[in-house]
Amino acid sequence: MAKTRSHIQTIGIVLSSVPGYSETFFRNKIKGLQAHGFRVILFVDYLRADDASFSCKVVSAPPFGASILSAIWYSFFAVLKLFFIHPKRAYRLYQLNKKDGLPFKENIRNLILNHFFLGHHVDWLHFGFGMLAVNRENVAAAMGAKMAVSFRGFDLYLSPLKHPNCYDILFEKTIDYHVLSQEMKHDLRGYNIASEHIHIITPAIDTEFFIFHKKRVFTDTLELITVARLHWKKGLEYTFEALACLKEQGVNFHYTIIGDGIERERLVFAAYQLGILDDITFAGKLPHDQVRKTLENASIYLQYSIQEGFCNAVLEAQSMGLLCIVSDAEGLAENVLDGKTGWVVPKRQPKVLAQKINDVHHLSIDEKEKIITTAKYRVKSIFNLEQQNQAFINFYENKRK
Amino acid sequence: MKDQLKIAIYSGDIPSTTFIERLIIGLSRKDCEIYLFGFTKKKISYSKSVSVFAYKNTKISKTLFLIKYSLLLLLFKGKDKRKLDAILKKQSKNLLLDKVKCYPILWHKPDIFHVQWAKGLADWVWVKAFGIKLVLSLRGAHINYSPIADATLAAMYKENFPRVDAFHAVSIAIGLEAEKYNASREKIQVVYSGLRPDQMSVKLPKENPVFQIISIGRPHWKKGYTYAIDALKTLESQGFKFHYTIIGGANHIEFSYQVHDLKLENEVTLLDTLPYAKVQELMVDADLLLLPSIEEGIANVVLEAMQNRTLVLTTDCGGMQEVIQDGYSGFIVPIRDSDAIAKKIIDIMIIEEKAKTSLLNNALDTITSQHSEEEMVSQMLALYQTL
Numbered sequence: 042m043a044k045t046r047s048h049i050q051t052i053g054i055v056l057s058s059v060p061g062y063s064e065t066f067f068r069n070k071i072k073g074l075q076a077h078g079f080r081v082i083l084f085v086d087y088l089r090a091d092d093a094s095f096s097c098k099v100v101s102a103p104p105f106g107a108s109i110l111s112a113i114w115y116s117f118f119a120v121l122k123l124f125f126i127h128p129k130r131a132y133r134l135y136q137l138n139k140k141d142g143l144p145f146k147e148n149i150r151n152l153i154l155n156h157f158f159l160g161h162h163v164d165w166l167h168f169g170f171g172m173l174a175v176n177r178e179n180v181a182a183a184m185g186a187k188m189a190v191s192f193r194g195f196d197l198y199l200s201p202l203k204h205p206n207c208y209d210i211l212f213e214k215t216i217d218y219h220v221l222s223q224e225m226k227h228d229l230r231g232y233n234i235a236s237e238h239i240h241i242i243t244p245a246i247d248t249e250f251f252i253f254h255k256k257r258v259f260t261d262t263l264e265l266i267t268v269a270r271l272h273w274k275k276g277l278e279y280t281f282e283a284l285a286c287l288k289e290q291g292v293n294f295h296y297t298i299i300g301d302g303i304e305r306e307r308l309v310f311a312a313y314q315l316g317i318l319d320d321i322t323f324a325g326k327l328p329h330d331q332v333r334k335t336l337e338n339a340s341i342y343l344q345y346s347i348q349e350g351f352c353n354a355v356l357e358a359q360s361m362g363l364l365c366i367v368s369d370a371e372g373l374a375e376n377v378l379d380g381k382t383g384w385v386v387p388k389r390q391p392k393v394l395a396q397k398i399n400d401v402h403h404l405s406i407d408e409k410e411k412i413i414t415t416a417k418y419r420v421k422s423i424f425n426l427e428q429q430n431q432a433f434i435n436f437y438e439n440k441r442k
Numbered sequence: 443m444k445d446q447l448k449i450a451i452y453s454g455d456i457p458s459t460t461f462i463e464r465l466i467i468g469l470s471r472k473d474c475e476i477y478l479f480g481f482t483k484k485k486i487s488y489s490k491s492v493s494v495f496a497y498k499n500t501k502i503s504k505t506l507f508l509i510k511y512s513l514l515l516l517l518f519k520g521k522d523k524r525k526l527d528a529i530l531k532k533q534s535k536n537l538l539l540d541k542v543k544c545y546p547i548l549w550h551k552p553d554i555f556h557v558q559w560a561k562g563l564a565d566w567v568w569v570k571a572f573g574i575k576l577v578l579s580l581r582g583a584h585i586n587y588s589p590i591a592d593a594t595l596a597a598m599y600k601e602n603f604p605r606v607d608a609f610h611a612v613s614i615a616i617g618l619e620a621e622k623y624n625a626s627r628e629k630i631q632v633v634y635s636g637l638r639p640d641q642m643s644v645k646l647p648k649e650n651p652v653f654q655i656i657s658i659g660r661p662h663w664k665k666g667y668t669y670a671i672d673a674l675k676t677l678e679s680q681g682f683k684f685h686y687t688i689i690g691g692a693n694h695i696e697f698s699y700q701v702h703d704l705k706l707e708n709e710v711t712l713l714d715t716l717p718y719a720k721v722q723e724l725m726v727d728a729d730l731l732l733l734p735s736i737e738e739g740i741a742n743v744v745l746e747a748m749q750n751r752t753l754v755l756t757t758d759c760g761g762m763q764e765v766i767q768d769g770y771s772g773f774i775v776p777i778r779d780s781d782a783i784a785k786k787i788i789d790i791m792i793i794e795e796k797a798k799t800s801l802l803n804n805a806l807d808t809i810t811s812q813h814s815e816e817e818m819v820s821q822m823l824a825l826y827q828t829l
Contacts, residue, residue, distance in 0.1 A: 202698040273663070273696045282778065307663045309591035314736065314777065318590075348699060389672060 050437060051080040053163035053186065055173050058085050059092040059099055066244065066353070067169065071097055073430030079437070082161055102157050119156040130159040134183035141178065141210050155180050165189055165437055167219075171196035171208065178210045188216040189436070194350025194371055197225055199274075208232065219436065221351040222372030240436055243375075244353050245429035248421045251333060251360040259340050259409065263287075263294035263402055266339035266363070268332060268354040269346075271302030271323075276345040276368060278311050282391035283345070285315040287398060294320060296343075299335060301326045336361045341401060345386070345394055346370045356424050359383065359416040364409060366397055382416035449826055450477040450552035452566070453559060456496050457486045460718075461635050461742055462558055466492060468636070468819035474826070477552050479543070495546045504542045511545035522548055522572065529568045540565070548572065554826050556610070560584040561595065563602050575607045575829040580616045580625070582739045583664060586760060589623060599623035607829050610822065612739035613761020631825050634764075635742055636818030637809060643726045643750045653684040653791050656728035656752075658721055658743045659735075661694035666734035666757065666777070668700060673734075673783035675704045682788065687711045687728075689721055726750050730790055735759050736777045745813050748772070748805035753798065755786055765812070771805040 052074055060067040071081050081097040088101045103115035123131040131152055138148045158166070158180050166181035167189040168174035174190045181188035190211065197220070201207060212232045218239045220226050226239045265284075269275040277298065284296055298308075298321065305323065312318040324335065336342075342358035344367040351372035358365050365383035367373040377383035384401060386394050401409075449469065453462050456478050466488070470476050476492040481499045488494065497507040515523035526548050527541075534540045547555065547569065555569045556577040561584050570576055589596035600623050603609075609630040611617035617630040655674075659665045667688055674686050691697050691712040701710045716724070725731060731747035733756040740761040747754050748765070754772035756762045757779075766772040773790060775782040793801075 199695050199699055202702055203693075203695045273668075274699075278668075304663070306588065306591040310587040310737070311778075313587070313590050347703070 049078060049080055050164045051082060051162060052437060053082045053084055053158075053161065053166040054169060055084045055166065055177070056169045057173060058087055058089065059083065059095050065247075068096075069245075069247075069426055070430070070433060073426065074433065074437075077430065077434050079434075082163060084158060084161075084166075100157060100161060102154070105154065116153050119153040122160070123152055123156050127156075127159045130183045130185075131156070134159070134179055137179035137182055141213075151176060158184060167191065171211070172200050172204075174211055175204075175207050178214055181216075188214065189219060190216060191219040192225060192229065192350075193221060194225075194348055195274075197228060197350070198348050198371065217436070222375045224371045224375065225350065228371075242429060242432040242436065243424060244351050244356065245424045245426045246353055246356045246360060246420070248360050248425050250329070251336075251357040253333075253337050253361045255337075257340060257362050257409075257413065259406065261293060263292065263341060263398070264339040265294055265296040265341050265343055265398070266299070266336060266358075267296075267343050268299045268336075268357070269344070270300050271298070271304045271308055273304060273307075274346060274348040276347045276370070276388060277304075277308055279347075279389055279391045280343055280345045280394065281308070281311050281315050281317060281321075283394035283398065284317050284320065286392055286395035288317055288320065290395075290399070292399060292402070295322070296320060297322045297324055297335060297339065299324045299327050299332055332357075333361065336363060339363060341366060341398065343394075343398075344368065344373060345388065346373065347388055349373050351376055355383075356420050360420045362413045362417055364401055364412060365416065366394070366401060368394075377416070378419070382412060382419050447474040447554065447826060448477060448550075448552040449474055449554045449556060450479060450547065450550075451556050451558065452479055454480045454562065456480050456482045456494060457484065458558065464636070464638075464815060465819070465822060468815050469822065472819060472823050474823065477550055479547055493550075495550060497542060504539070508538070508542050508545065511549050512541070514549050515545055519549065525571065526568065529571065533564070533568075544568070547574075554829060556826075560599065561588065563606070564598050567602055567605050570605060570607075576605065577608045577610060577826070577829070578603075578606045580609055580611045580620045580630070580739075582612075582616075582760070583737060585616050585619050585623075586737045586739075587664070596623060599625075608825055610825060613764050615761040615764065616739050631821070633818055633821040633825065634813050635740060635745060636813050636815035637745055637749050638815045639810075641746075641749065643722050648727050650685075650727070650729060653682075653730070653787075654728045655684055655686045655730045655732050655787065656689065656724060657687070657691070657732050657734065658689045658725065659741075660690050660715075661688075661692075661697060663696075664735060664737045666736045666759075667691060667697055669736075669778060669780045670732055670734035670783060671697065671700045671704065671706065671710060672780035673787065674709060675706060676780065676784040677787060678706060678709055680788075682791065684787075684791075685709060685711070686732075687713060687724065689713045689724065690715050722746070722750060725752050728752055730755055730787070732783070732787075733757065733762070734783060735762075738762060740765055744772075745809060749809045751802045751806060753790060753793075753801060754805065755783070755790060757783075765808060766805075769801075771801060771808050 074081050083097055083099045085101050092099060105112045105115050134152055135148055138151055155177055163186045166186045169191055171190055171192045219242055220229055220239060221243055226241055229239050287294060312321050342363040342365045344352055344355045346368050347370055349370040349372060355365055355367055355376050365377050367377045367385055368388035369385050370388050374385045377385055379385040384397055386397050451466050457463050466476055470489045470491045478494045480496055482496045497503045530537060530540050554575045554577055557563055557566050558579045560578055563578060589599055603623050603625040609625055611630050611632045614632050617632055621627055677684060692714040697712055701707060725747055731752050731754050733741050733744055735757055736759055738760040744754050744756055754766060756766050756774055757777045758774050759777050766774055768774040773786050775786050
């Protein structure tokens with residue numbers, strides 16, 4: 042039941058587009074906030090045709106980039122709005138940008154590009170990814186709102202390498218940050234962010250959906266599985282090398298990868314060169330219920346990522362009662378507790394991974410069951426959606442622990 | 443006077459890649475006419491024996507080009523035009539663009555149409571219906587891995603390779619690979635890439651304070667740089683002093699992250715692409731050229747290093763064993779094996795000067811005997827003349 046409160050808080054969430062059906066994190070978050078009496082406005086860079094029916098108010102930036110004519114046309118209207126509809130906020134944004142050293146021309150461009158925020162009233166402006174807050178560092182202050190930024194793996198670890206110094210201005214602001222793990226908090230503190238402004242809210246999954254009641258059967262042929270985009274950061278090439286070692290040792294296995302991506306050709310060729318192509322199924326992207334069904338038939342879940350914020354797929358695998366072997370990339374060592382709820386292997390060491398898979402394969406049924414039970418219990422009690430929703434409510438109501 | 447052989451070298455782009463341009467320029471010095479079709483990326487001047495029939499990649503340029511050749515064909519080769527239109531109608535996904543690409547070829551009708559990239563082969567099989575001989579180059583990824591990951595492409599090769607009149611293989615290894623897709627062995631001729639003797643650097647190598655390793659190439663996964671960086675982490679952990687530079691490796695997030703994650707910022711430099719002369723200079727200054735690739739035909743950069751008297755360590759991918767003999771003209775390690783790269787680099791670091799000179803001499807001999815541009819052009823011309 043929705044709570045009643047004297048002032049209904051409005052949360053502005055900034056994303057690049059309206060979250061699709063499979064992007065459960067933001068959908069669940071918005072649903073959870075609404076259920077607890079918050080009003081949510083979603084600010085996006087662009088709209089797709091089927092976004093009209095989304096569950097909250099959606100505000101989109103004008104399509105400046107469509108053509109030169111549309112850029113001129115929408116800029117003209119933006120300037121009119123800045124001058125006549127919300128001049129105070131526009132002036133404040135201009136002054137704040139100027140204080141950050143933004144040259145005049147850049148400042149005007151910034152005002153035009155961000156004008157679509159200024160007509161709305163929110164208590165919080167929460168940027169869903171770090172990079173979305175770049176060049177928008179003063180928008181929340183201009184709106185008189187509190188500002189929050191969520192960091193996931195990619196935007197904390199990779200974006201600064203791709204765009205050096207991209208967060209320099211952002212990190213000078215006294216705002217609140219949401220990260221997924223202790224490791225991320227530690228790394229964010231490395232940018233001189235005060236600990237009290239960094240809040241860990243771990244990802245969560247629908248533990249009622251990802252559940253498997255039957256007793257898991259362990260056969261001689263290892264049924265291995267990973268749910269991941271086919272992207273270099275998922276470490277699948279290293280995983281294949283580990284599997285090639287296993288094959289050389291005479292271990293029978295079959296490996297299923299659920300997910301698609303730009304590096305399919307690279308991975309198929311790697312599997313071919315390593316002589317394990319026939320032992321791998323590239324299942325492509327599957328709907329949730331088929332993911333669950335495929336997880337039911339596997340025994341060991343692998344997530345040997347090179348870079349990983351936290352990884353929902355590993356939580357889902359644990360919830361489904363799979364034995365999980367993961368790398369030590371960023372948040373994974375908090376997702377799986379080594380030796381208690383699964384196993385953590387140093388990344389980029391395929392021979393060590395191969396050895397660990399073999400060791401786990403040869404554990405007794407009792408030892409396997411113990412790990413599975415502990416993992417299931419931990420996921421159900423810590424990483425459930427209600428807990429996550431409550432954590433975000435606390436975050437916005439400043440009732441953080 | 444005997445009619446000159448009219449050869450169309452088709453890669454789609456004008457100018458094309460360095461090695462295709464070398465072939466064009468080399469052939470243009472021989473007794474034949476060269477036709478280039480496609481779209482111009484930038485203006486380039488060739489000798490008189492090279493005729494360029496190209497459009498710019500703009501709607502206006504393509505429209506004018508189409509009108510010109512439609513009219514010429516309609517007025518003077520109406521029957522051929524109708525025949526080609528019928529073929530294109532059956533197979534085309536973008537009829538107008540295909541007409542822009544195909545009409546000039548039908549109008550100028552070369553004796554030989556030499557397709558450089560196999561993936562586009564299906565678009566050019568029609569030339570055979572007009573008596574034009576079809577030649578296909580077998581190069582790198584198009585043969586070595588794309589058809590493994592793409593069953594439709596493999597099926598296209600199997601269907602169309604028997605229709606090709608001759609194959610130019612850049613290595614023996616790639617020729618064997620093409621046979622898996624119904625390329626007939628008798629039609630495959632290996633013609634190695636060639637270098638000009640005057641391209642050899644005259645710069646003297648410099649004494650480096652630490653062992654300098656260099657790799658050169660675009661930031662593509664097939665170049666295997668991740669294995670090289672892992673190998674260098676092993677070296678760094680063991681206390682070896684070195685510096686590794688990847689020319690062309692900048693602005694690639696996978697490599698940047700790996701260098702950062704392994705804390706190799708002081709040991710590894712990722713550079714942007716550089717002008718040819720600068721690349722040659724850095725190559726000469728390096729103690730070792732490393733080719734950690736997992737797939738190559740024969741890497742031209744290795745040939746250049748051998749010509750410039752820089753030691754080479756390569757993986758045994760593709761046709762690399764046809765140019766480097768391990769311990770004789772350079773060094774070879776297995777693909778996808780960073781431990782092997784690390785171990786071999788340590789061996790190379792302590793190599794004696796006399797042994798190094800011998801290796802470099804052998805490497806240069808290999809280039810002189812097997813990879814001269816003159817030889818490449820003569821062999822290509824001989825291939826065309828047999829058709």
